[in-house]
Amino acid sequence: MANPLSSAPAIRVDAVTKRYGRTLALDAISFEVRDNELFALLGPNGAGKTTLLDILCTIVRPDSGVAMIGGFDVVTQPLAARRRLGIVFQEPSLDDRLTVLENLDLHGLVYGVPRKLRRQRIEEMLALVELTEWADKPVRTLSSGMKRRLEIARALVHDSEIMLLDEPTVGLDAQTRDRIWAYIRRLRSERQITVLVTTHHIEEVEGCDRVCIMDHGKVLALDTPEALKRDYGQQVLRIVPRDDDAGKQILARYADRLAGVAGEDILLNSDDGFVEAFLAEYGGRIRALAVEVPSLETVFLALTGRALRDQAANARERTLAFGKRGGEHTR
Structure with missing residues (x-):
């Protein structure tokens, strides 16, 4: 499909802000995604990632700012923007009463893809995600991973x-x-498409072209993984204290070196000389110790002061999930 505004970035977000009551979900965030780029939004639950994607796919209107898809404004030109988008939502959206083939065929009908071309595309996509042999099976018989591949x-x-x-x-x-990410990279390569993906799994974004780190509705840093590690990464000493008293003592003694706390682990900014000095003073008060070289995890620690871990859904996310399962949108 030719894009009349091909000179524009694939995605442009300019000072986009969104509130839900007193909660500031997005705080004037801005960035651009280039054509054929694999771009990741990395952040914990509550960072604003899903709200941003809902704006980009025209489900939610921003309170202020501009968001554009292929040069088309998602508020004033939503239909043109949607035609250029393929979307995989966090919540499952397949009809599990239909077969794999019927789900794909229905989607093509909704988008007005001619029958002959629709059949050709369906065959290509099923082969790409290795579901050809499952074409006539009801979606309810598929595993979670297979359903994700079907949604892609x-x-x-x-x-x-x-x-x-x-x-x-x-x-x-x-x-x-790992398999899903292999499909994503293969799709980007073979179809020459732009991919924007959200995740809270740090290890998943190492192979992305650029990573945008978000937290509390703000963009904290945006660059290639290598540049982020160079500019923000740090060597970290990960310590597991022997008991609570030891942990409290270490936290008090090295407050100026504290990089973050992850569960019972204490993370201290480190260098080669510090490791030896720490062991001499507290070697008998710890259960485990590891030296971690600069990584995207230490980048996130440096920017936020906390580790990136799975978190329970907040009240708003639970409400949205219930609304989607019930066939309605709650926003």
């Missing part, structure tokens, strides 16, 4: 130019997550 295939039946994936690997085991 469905998003591309109408020849989308830009793909938005909201936490595409949430709830999946590590092996299936």
Whole structure:
């Protein structure tokens, strides 16, 4: 599909702000995503990632600012923006009463893809995500990972130019997550599409072209993984104290070096000389110790002061999930 505004960035977000009551979900955030880029939004639950994707796919209107898809404003030109999008929502959106083939065919019908082309695209997508042998099976018989692959295939039946994936690997085991990311990278390579993906799994974004780190509705940093590690990363000493008293003493003694706390682990900014000095003073008060070189996890620690871990859904997210399951939108 030719884009009349091909000189524009694939996605442009300019000072976008969104509130839900007293909660500031997005705080005047800005960035651009280039054509054929694999771009990741990294942050914990509550960072504003899903709200931003809802704005980009025209479900939610921003309170202020501008968001554009392929040069089209998502508020004033929503239909033109939607035609360029393939979307995989965080919540499952397949009809499990239909077969794999019927789900894809229905999606193509909704987007007005001609029958012959629709069949061709469906065959291509099923082959790409390795579901050809499951074409006539009801969706309810598929595993969680297979359903995710089907949702990715469905998003591309109408020849989308830009793909938005909201936490595409949430709830999946590590092996299936790796497989989903293999499909995402293959799609980007073979279809020459732009991919914007949200995640709270740090290890998943190492292979992305650029990573935007978000927290509390703000963009904290945006660059390539290598540049982020160079500019913000740090060597960290990860310590597991022997008991609570030891932990309190270490926290008090090295407050000026504290990088973050992750569960019972204490993370201290480190260098080669510090490790030896720490062991001499507290070697008998710890159960485990590891030196971690600069990584995207230490980048996140440096920017936020806390580790990135799975969190329970907040009240708003639980309400939205209930509304989607019930077939209605609550916003």
